[in-house]
Amino acid sequence: MALLEVTNLVARYGRITALSDVSLTVDEGEVVTLIGANGAGKTTTLRTISGLMRPASGTIRFDGRDITRVAPNEIVRAGIGHSPEGRRVFPRMTVRENLELGAYTRRAKDEIAADIERVLTIFPRLRERYAQKAGTMSGGEQQMLAIGRALMSRPRLLLLDEPSLGLSPKLVQTIFEVIRDISARGTTILLIEQNARQALAVASRGYVLEVGRIAHQGAAADLTASEVVRAAYLGGGA
Amino acid sequence: MNQLLRFVSLVAALVRTPRGRTALVCVVAIALPFVGRNDAFTNFLADAGAFVLLALGLNIVVGFAGLLDLGYAAFFAIGSYAFAMLASPQFGIHLPFWLLLFVASGIAGVFGILLGAPTLRLRGDYLAIVTLGFGEIVPQTFLNLSQWTGGPNGIGSLDQPSIGAYKFGFNALPYYFMVLGLIAFAVWVASNLRNSRLGRAWMAIREDELAAAHMGINTTTTKLAAFAMGASFSGLAGCAFASKLQLVSPDQFGFNVSVFILAMLVLGGMGNIPGVIVGSLILSALERFILPQGTNFLHGLGLNVDLTNSRFLIYGVILVMMMLFRPEGLIPSRQRKAELHAGEGDAGVAAQEQALYTEAVH
Numbered sequence: 001m002a003l004l005e006v007t008n009l010v011a012r013y014g015r016i017t018a019l020s021d022v023s024l025t026v027d028e029g030e031v032v033t034l035i036g037a038n039g040a041g042k043t044t045t046l047r048t049i050s051g052l053m054r055p056a057s058g059t060i061r062f063d064g065r066d067i068t069r070v071a072p073n074e075i076v077r078a079g080i081g082h083s084p085e086g087r088r089v090f091p092r093m094t095v096r097e098n099l100e101l102g103a104y105t106r107r108a109k110d111e112i113a114a115d116i117e118r119v120l121t122i123f124p125r126l127r128e129r130y131a132q133k134a135g136t137m138s139g140g141e142q143q144m145l146a147i148g149r150a151l152m153s154r155p156r157l158l159l160l161d162e163p164s165l166g167l168s169p170k171l172v173q174t175i176f177e178v179i180r181d182i183s184a185r186g187t188t189i190l191l192i193e194q195n196a197r198q199a200l201a202v203a204s205r206g207y208v209l210e211v212g213r214i215a216h217q218g219a220a221a222d223l224t225a226s227e228v229v230r231a232a233y234l235g236g237g238a
Numbered sequence: 239m240n241q242l243l244r245f246v247s248l249v250a251a252l253v254r255t256p257r258g259r260t261a262l263v264c265v266v267a268i269a270l271p272f273v274g275r276n277d278a279f280t281n282f283l284a285d286a287g288a289f290v291l292l293a294l295g296l297n298i299v300v301g302f303a304g305l306l307d308l309g310y311a312a313f314f315a316i317g318s319y320a321f322a323m324l325a326s327p328q329f330g331i332h333l334p335f336w337l338l339l340f341v342a343s344g345i346a347g348v349f350g351i352l353l354g355a356p357t358l359r360l361r362g363d364y365l366a367i368v369t370l371g372f373g374e375i376v377p378q379t380f381l382n383l384s385q386w387t388g389g390p391n392g393i394g395s396l397d398q399p400s401i402g403a404y405k406f407g408f409n410a411l412p413y414y415f416m417v418l419g420l421i422a423f424a425v426w427v428a429s430n431l432r433n434s435r436l437g438r439a440w441m442a443i444r445e446d447e448l449a450a451a452h453m454g455i456n457t458t459t460t461k462l463a464a465f466a467m468g469a470s471f472s473g474l475a476g477c478a479f480a481s482k483l484q485l486v487s488p489d490q491f492g493f494n495v496s497v498f499i500l501a502m503l504v505l506g507g508m509g510n511i512p513g514v515i516v517g518s519l520i521l522s523a524l525e526r527f528i529l530p531q532g533t534n535f536l537h538g539l540g541l542n543v544d545l546t547n548s549r550f551l552i553y554g555v556i557l558v559m560m561m562l563f564r565p566e567g568l569i570p571s572r573q574r575k576a577e578l579h580a581g582e583g584d585a586g587v588a589a590q591e592q593a594l595y596t597e598a599v600h
Contacts, residue, residue: 052448073456084452090449097438104442105453
C-alpha cells in the first residue's frame, strides 16, 4: 500500500480550475518528483495535500487514512511536513526559534533537542547561524532553514516546494545533496521542481504535470530519456 | 550623606538584575500615593491603573498575535456593563465584587470569541475595519437596549467593593491598591502567556500566518484565544473602573477610547509588557495633568490656547513623531525592533550572497 495516494484530485480557485485531474502515489521510502511548467498546478497539488486548500473533488489518503478534508494542523500531526513555496521562514525569529516552531506539534523536550541537533548536523551552516534572525540570512540559508524546520515535525512524508528556486548553482548542488541525505535517513519525499534534470536525478519516479493534469509518469530514468519530456522540460539537446 | 550614598548604590544594584527591577517597581508603585499625599493624584493613579489593564489586554491581541483591533473599547464596555448589571439596583442583583471580577472577565472573554469568530478569515486592513465596526455597534447596542441598560443615562449607584467590614467608599486609595493587585496579576498572566506554547503560536501567526499553519498551528483556535484573553483583561478593567466611578454609560466607550488604548501601545512599544505600561501611564498623565496644566500655563502667558480641546491633535502629532523617529516605541520588544530596523543591516548579507553567487558561477 502506498504511503500517499492521491486520486482524481480537482481543485479550483474561484472559477479557475487549477487541477483538473491529478492522481499520484508515493511509496514509503521513495523520492518522487512532480515536475512541470509555471502554473501547471504543482504548488496547488502540495497545498491540497497539506490541507491548506480544499479540493473540489477527489481523495487523498495518507497511510490508509482519508485526509482529504482534514485541517492542516491535523495533517502535520498525521506525519506530513511541508517546506513551502518561497521558504516562508519567520524572518524576525532566530534559527533556533524557527526550528522550535517546526516542532510545535510535539511535546517531548529532550526529543526536540535531539532533532534540532540532527538538523544542525544535516545543515552545518545553520549551526553557525543558530542565534541569528532568519530574515537576515541569505536565500540558501533560508532554504536550508525551511527544510530543517519541516523536518522538525518528524514527518514520514516531506513535501518540498521548489527548494532550489533562486539559489546559486553551487547552492542548488548542496540542496540536492541534502535531499539525498534526508532520503537516506528514511524520510519519504515528494519533491516539486522546475529544475527537472536535477529532480529526476534524485528521484526514483516522476510525474509531469501539464495544465492541471498528469501528462506523463514513470521511472525517473525513463522520463529523463523520454523525447517528449526532454524537449519540454530538459532544455532539448542543449 | 553617607546614608544617601548607600541608598543610591542599593538602588543601582537593584536596577542591574531583573528581579531587582521588579522589586523596585513594586516598592515605587506602593509608595506612590503616599508620596503624592494628594487625593487628586491618588484618584489619577487608580484611573490610570484601569487603562494599564486595558493596554495589557489589547497588547495580547495586537502586540502578541498581530491582530489589529480598532474596537477594543467594546470589550471594556461589555466588562463594565456586565459588572453594572450584576452589582446595582438596576435588577436588584448584588453579587459580591470579587466574584464579579471573574464573571465579568469571563463574559468579556466569551464576547471576545463571539466577535472574533466572524473576523478569522480577515487580515490587516479588513480586520481593522470590521473591529472598528464592532467598536461602534456595542456602545450603540447598550444605548438602545434602554430597558436593561438605562439607555443614555447608563446604570448608576453601582456597588462598591469591600473587604470584610471595610468598605472602599469614595476614597481612591483602596481602589488604587486593588487595581495595582489586578495589574500585577495581569502582568503575571501576560508574561506567562508570552513564553508559553500559545504565546509562540501567536508570534508565529503575527509573523506569517500561512507559515504558522504549515507548522501545525491551529490558526483558528489560536486567534480566538488571543481575542478571548485580550477581552477578559478588559473585564477586570471594567469592574475596577465602573466600581470606582459608580456609573457606566454608553459614551464612556467610544472610538476615541479604542484609539487612546492603541496609542498607548504604539507609544510604549507594542508587544512589550513594560513598554505598554509606560506608554499607558504617559498618555493618562498627559490627559489628566500635562494638558490642563499646560493650558493654565499658556493662559498665564496671555495665550488663549486650550490644549485639552486639541488633545487628539496632540496625540496625533505624538504618534506621527513616534512613527518617524522611534517606530518600535519607547521600550520596544526585541522582535519589533528587529522588524522595524530590518534592512539597515542587510547590506552585508546581500554582499555576501553576491559573493557566493560569483564564486559559484566562476
